[in-house]
Amino acid sequence: MTTIGIIGAGEVGSQIARAAISNGYEIVIANSRGPETLAALISDLGPSARAAHAKEAASDGDVVVIAVALKLVNDMPVDELAGKIVLDTNNYMAWRDGHYPMIDSGVTTVHELRQQQLPTSKIVKAFTHVQAPSLLAQGRPAGAPDRLALAVSSNHPDAVSFVTHLYDQLGFDTVDNSPLSESWRSAPNTPMWRHIVHGQTQDDLIRNLAAATHPAG
Numbered sequence: 001m002t003t004i005g006i007i008g009a010g011e012v013g014s015q016i017a018r019a020a021i022s023n024g025y026e027i028v029i030a031n032s033r034g035p036e037t038l039a040a041l042i043s044d045l046g047p048s049a050r051a052a053h054a055k056e057a058a059s060d061g062d063v064v065v066i067a068v069a070l071k072l073v074n075d076m077p078v079d080e081l082a083g084k085i086v087l088d089t090n091n092y093m094a095w096r097d098g099h100y101p102m103i104d105s106g107v108t109t110v111h112e113l114r115q116q117q118l119p120t121s122k123i124v125k126a127f128t129h130v131q132a133p134s135l136l137a138q139g140r141p142a143g144a145p146d147r148l149a150l151a152v153s154s155n156h157p158d159a160v161s162f163v164t165h166l167y168d169q170l171g172f173d174t175v176d177n178s179p180l181s182e183s184w185r186s187a188p189n190t191p192m193w194r195h196i197v198h199g200q201t202q203d204d205l206i207r208n209l210a211a212a213t214h215p216a217g
Contacts, residue, residue, distance in 0.1 A: 003028060005061020007054045007076065009038055012089050013067035014045075015132035021048045022136070023169045030057040032068075055080050063162060065089060065127075069097055070110055074117035082120040085159045089127045090114070091188055106216030109187070111153065112180045124154035125183045126163045129192060130172075130199065138199055139171020148199035149173035151192070151209065153183035173202040177209055185212040 004020050006013045009031040017027045027049040031038060035051035042051050058064050058080035065087045066076060092103055092110040102108050115123040130138075130150055140147040150172045152163045164174040177185055186192055192200065192208035200208065 002026070002062045003060060005052075005057035005059075005064040006030070006067060007057055007064065008067030008089075009041060010067065011132045012127065013065065014041055015135050016065055016067065016089070016127060017045055017049060019135040019139075019170050020166075021045060023166075028052050028057045028060045030054040058084075063087065066114070069093075070114050070117075072100060072113075076118060078118060078120070081118055084121055085156070085162050086114075086118060086121045086123050087126040087163065088114050088123055091128050093188065104215065106184065106214055109180060109183045111183045115155065115180055122154065122156035122159040123180065124152060124156065124159035124163050125177075125180065125186070126150070126152050126166075129186055134199065135170055141171065142168065142173075147171065147173055147201070149175050149202035149205045151175050151177045151186045151205060153177045153180050153186070155179045175202060175205045175209065184214065185209045 003026040006017055006027060006029040009029050013029060017029055021027055029049060030052050035053060038051035042049050055077045058077045063085045064081055067089045070090050088111055090110060103110055111123055111125045138148055150167050152160050152174055154160050160176055160178060167174045177183065186209060190212040192205060
């Protein structure tokens with residue numbers, strides 16, 4: 001049984017936890033305020049979840065989800081995440097994060113920055129364009145005509161394979177938008193974001209990713 005560590009216990013982290021538990025995963029989840037503040041969430045998630053500090057969630061997870069925004073100065077546990085597949089759910093929002101010139105100019109992507117900060121981890125962009133509550137509400141069996149798709153980007157094929165399997169378990173098809181240098185195609189304000197509320201099929205997602213215009217022009 002795979003244990004997923006989750007750093008970030010807000011809406012995104014908690015909904016990924018619920019979806020993962022419903023598919024047989026164990027969860028170790030952390031926030032910035034300490035495990036004692038997560039008692040209500042753990043009670044809601046049930047016996048397959050436990051609260052921890054961020055370093056423990058990182059060390060105890062076979063795979064780890066980062067469900068908090070990236071900082072220009074790394075605040076993630078580098079050593080504990082070494083060698084692991086790390087799902088980064090972050091979207092860069094200048095109104096929230098401040099302006100990062102290297103992202104605004106298109107020189108790099110937010111997930112390439114995360115990979116630079118965690119050089120011994122296998123960063124994979126995942127779950128960035130689905131509203132968190134939809135993970136449990138919108139999943140459909142493989143082959144269903146109304147099945148939706150989610151994008152994944154990584155420099156590491158095994159990380160893409162893991163996310164593809166996880167998406168399938170949750171009821172979504174996958175579009176591989178690798179490597180991380182291409183992950184700007186699924187950033188906020190790109191064509192695919194017009195469909196963020198209601199989702200999109202695999203064919204639509206492929207078409208919308210291809211229609212994106214690079215920030216550098």
